[in-house]
Amino acid sequence: IAGITQAPTSQILAAGRRMTLRCTQDMRHNAMYWYRQDLGLGLRLIHYSNTAGTTGKGEVPDGYSVSRANTDDFPLTLASAVPSQTSVYFCASRLGDTQYFGPGTRLTVL
């Protein structure tokens, strides 16, 4: 692994289903982030974690939860997906003040 990996690459999900987006980094960065990207709105922060064992809410946290059991992994869970959660989701990690992004997960909720 080199950098940040995200899985799945894309997913179509029925409304009401539970879904976990996976994010793994091998750079040993302490801080990690989840953003969603929607056309015309740019990237918006969902949740973040400054270090393993801690998490915080971003700008659009409703309907999402995260956990940070170790340094490398930062999964994002949609407990009961709704169509408004259709988006492209990016995970990022931070070194100093610079964030580095993964390749993204394209999620469609029908």
Next chain:
Amino acid sequence: EDQVTQSPEALRLQEGESSSLNCSYTVSGLRGLFWYRQDPGKGPEFLFTLYSAGEEKEKERLKATLTKKESFLHITAPKPEDSATYLCAVQAIRDSSYKLIFGSGTRLLVRP
């Protein structure tokens, strides 16, 4: 409220035709201003960080500049491979999360 506005939304250039992209920002204490490049279907790729007014950074055909209210990304003699969406983001000095506040980007198309 901290916010970032990028203009234009889209820009078409002929190969070799230099131009500038604008990023206007409002933030209560700037820690840094960031430029990213994003190719279709990919994640944002870090380009530059600028910290204080007057600072400039260069990378190949790209040069980023910063004032107290805006940043410019100058593209000199662009090539078709410079086609991408360019994202600007700010980070507030008071924010312990170091989150990025993004603009909605400028889509650049360079025609051969």
